Amino acid sequence: MRPACGLAVDSNILPPIALPANLASRAGTRIPFELVKPPRIAIFLGCGKLEEMREPVPKSADFMRQAIALALENVRSGNGGPFGALIVQSERVIAEGVNRVTTTNDPTAHAEIVAIREACRALNSFQLTDCDLYCTCEPCPMCFGAIYWARVSRVFYAGTAADAAQAGFDDAFIYGQIRKAGPERTIPMTQLLRDESLAIFAAWKQQASRKDY
Numbered sequence: 001m002r003p004a005c006g007l008a009v010d011s012n013i014l015p016p017i018a019l020p021a022n023l024a025s026r027a028g029t030r031i032p033f034e035l036v037k038p039p040r041i042a043i044f045l046g047c048g049k050l051e052e053m054r055e056p057v058p059k060s061a062d063f064m065r066q067a068i069a070l071a072l073e074n075v076r077s078g079n080g081g082p083f084g085a086l087i088v089q090s091e092r093v094i095a096e097g098v099n100r101v102t103t104t105n106d107p108t109a110h111a112e113i114v115a116i117r118e119a120c121r122a123l124n125s126f127q128l129t130d131c132d133l134y135c136t137c138e139p140c141p142m143c144f145g146a147i148y149w150a151r152v153s154r155v156f157y158a159g160t161a162a163d164a165a166q167a168g169f170d171d172a173f174i175y176g177q178i179r180k181a182g183p184e185r186t187i188p189m190t191q192l193l194r195d196e197s198l199a200i201f202a203a204w205k206q207q208a209s210r211k212d213y
């Protein structure tokens with residue numbers, strides 16, 4: 001029996017929000033990565049009528065839908081890969097990005113990177129400490145690094161790395177390469193002239209006008 005009046009979260013329409021196993025370790029990192037799935041609730045009215053409605057739509061879901069719309073448009077227009085991103089500061093979109101790899105011949109032009117660059121230009125800053133990043137898919141290793149260098153506050157993503165892999169964008173290979181020793185990587189990485197290079201860091205430490213970041 002339903003209560004005559006009340007409020008209940010319907011577990012059938014609201015699966016528990018959980019990070020995929022491959023992200024479990026990232027959940028404890030300083031920048032939280034969160035799957036966006038707006039909660040839905042059912043309201044039981046006094047008349048016995050059941051009305052299902054969404055909670056007041058969280059802003060985060062609105063922003064993610066904007067990012068998804070950008071990515072869809074990017075696919076339909078043939079301008080690039082199926083990815084979009086937004087940078088949000090104080091609940092306002094300050095930068096957008098879509099994948100532009102093939103149209104700009106830039107392998108680094110992932111949606112997240114494009115959005116981070118635009119946001120930094122807009123704020124005239126090399127850090128995005130009070131900004132959130134919304135991206136339509138779990139960031140690849142390159143964007144993951146860029147997110148930390150940009151020091152964004154939070155990351156929200158929609159699709160998972162596994163979803164991207166299904167569409168032909170498999171970055172698990174790169175994560176595997178990171179774990180290998182340099183010479184054993186598919187692209188061999190070889191160390192040379194470390195002693196001579198240390199002069200660069202010494203010069204940096206002594207540079208009185210350096211700007212730390």
Ligand SMILES: [Zn+2]
Pocket residue numbers: 110111112139140141142143144
């Ligand atoms: Zn990326």
